[in-house]
Amino acid sequence: MNSVFLVVIAAMILIVVLLRFKVLIGPAILSGGLLIWLFESRSFEKLWIAFTETLTMQRTWDLLLCLYFVMCLEVELRKSGSLHGMVVTLRNIFSSNKVTLAFMPAFLGLLPSLGGARFSAPIVQEASEGIAVDDEQKSAINLWFRHIFEFSNPLMPGVILACGIANVSIGDLIDQVGWVTILCFVLGWIFLIIPLKITDLEKATNTQHDRTIDWKSLVLAFGPIVTSFLLIVAFNVQAALAMGLVVVAFIPLYFWFKRPISVKSVFTESLDKKLFFNVVCILYFIQLLTVIGTLDEIVSVFNNSSLPQAVIIACLSFIFGVMTGMGQGYIAIVMPIVALMAPGNIVLVGIAMVYGMAGQMVTPTHLCILVTVEYFKCRLWKTIGKCGVLSLLMVLIFSAWTYWRYYL
Template identity: 40%
Template sequence: MFAIFKIVLTLSLIVFLLNRKVKMGNAMLAGSGLLFLISNPTVGNLVSALTETATSYGTWELLFALYFVMCLEYQLRTGGIVDGLMAASRRLLRSERVLLPLMPAFLGCLPSLGGAIFSAPLVESASKPYNLNGETKTAINYWFRHIWEYSNPIFSGMLLAGQLSGIPLSVLISNMFWLTVLAVIVGWLYFISPLKGKDSSAEIPAATTTEQDAGYKYILLAAGPIIANFFLVVFLKSPASIAMGLVVLAMIFILRQSVSDIKAMLLYSFDRNLLWGIAGILFFQSILQQSGTIKEVGLLLNSMAVPNEIIVGVIALVSGLLVGTSQGFVAITFPFIMVLAPGDVTLAMICFVLGTAGQMLSPAHLCLLVTLDYFKADFLKTLRPIAVLEIVMVAAVCIAVKLS
């Protein structure tokens, strides 16, 4: 039971620091330090953990993948592609009903901390014909922005899940992509189908041939890099860092970036907080292994007459609620998969779905907080429909597991 006490004490410190707005990397480092001191504080274990983190292929694969993700985000934003896509979508689709979920869904493809604030004005504009209250607009923006949590190979939570579980990223995504499709369907049925009101976009004059050509160009430039990366990772089994690097390199030539712009992109993309946070998570995992704590906890959990799915699912749900980020619940929960059932895709899927449900309902989720502030919406009223849809997602994965 002492192993459980050590884990609970360590995670309590991490959650406390994160809720106090301490940066992820520093919070994980503090947790690693506490766990080291109360477990097996030898110089050898500390050196081994540092060496393993610094020299592991997985560490650098993850860091470079996230770095190139930030490069792509810079290219799409500064190249005028996002603005061009929004204008083109309005002219070509001529439907506020479609634009309402489309804009947060597309901007949600790109990982950006608190990025829901960028799609909130677009949801506000597209919702005008329907006279929606602030809570509904907040829920629509929040839900559709996060439909990619289960399948996007450039999200830090997904990249980290592959690294910590030892399951190839392509395998994780191919087994969970149906959850993204389900999230789109239930979100559409709950939020969009019941809308009543005149679709004012239908009154927008049809796009000219020139405008159509420009619109298709922006759609291709926006969606192309994301589709290409998905294809490279899932179908060609390419490492995420190489896939993202190739996509960014191709976009340099497509956008004809100048040398000065490339330098600005490389500097901007060096997000110290993000990279340090991931490094801190990986070091925490090494300390868990080197201290023997994770093995002790694994043995204890295995000795209980409780299915692994329930144990890991509850830990993931609670972790998501407490930390409000995908990388947070993955960092806390996925090391247990390596001990309880290494390589078990089903267990990883259950963990990810319940962890995502937790983070979507968490008061610490930054996307939720910034959207609530933008629309001046009530917290509990906004979360009611989100809770209903998350119950559907969890029930769906439970049924799928039972039938498999």
């Protein structure tokens, strides 16, 4: 086995051990990065370059501000009662909170926002009332359903980037892998939602066949989502700025709808310093691997192998999905390889998107996993295990179909 893979495996083992000893997830992952640096570089200059680039990159501050404003919005929705009113209304419409558990994270997943699982988490928490579901199951539900549009949402930056680099149309990509979104929903429904037992019919179901719709709660809950969507998509406003504008603009609306909130608490309760510290550590880890050339070295090893193209792309996408935890991360690395291997090959593009997403769903470097586990205060590896089983089923079904359709 090539030495770079041995070093990466050693780093992953170190991360797992540190997490088992309750070390914060950010420092634990960064420790793995420092171990790779120790074996691959040992250049303090590169260590410093990666650090300064992390703190000066626009991506870092966009992410931190976006996360902060998402948490501000969650406080507004919770304290105004809009969150509860929306869940009750959806229960009245669908007759069961089980539908809300799956539908709302999926719906919010349409909005491109790094770490956006923090927004859907409180909705999952609210909708789980009256249902026997532990914290790890809630976390897995929130994570899985929020990411089912990862490779078929034309608004996702990763989808746009992938199609631009590989020179394929977004429509062709959706035609190729859009069915996997349906597959992901079905798998999540079968394994995460159906087994749930309702313990309180009054809280979890519409026992009175009440069809009352709380329009105020719906406006105040969906309004910020729709407004953010329009600002980002229609007016090309940067995500963090869009979320900040929405947070500020909706404050007077809560008072106008006679649902006053403490403005101070909106901005102070959202300052989760531990979460922000963990996020910066993970971003530093990713940038460190880029600066010292570890990612390039892994790509080079596969390029020099005799493996079939589809296998190389699948392996690279999964590995970089695990290592970066970001759609834009594995796409930026793998899609140029696809473009060189087979320009315009939609099959390889689809393979890269699906396997990269599978890698994202089983790694602690994925920021959505970080913020979800932090919110539900649950066990990281049990949550990853649940998502891992679904990811395995997804890639097995996808691979079997792709092999039968294109390679037999």
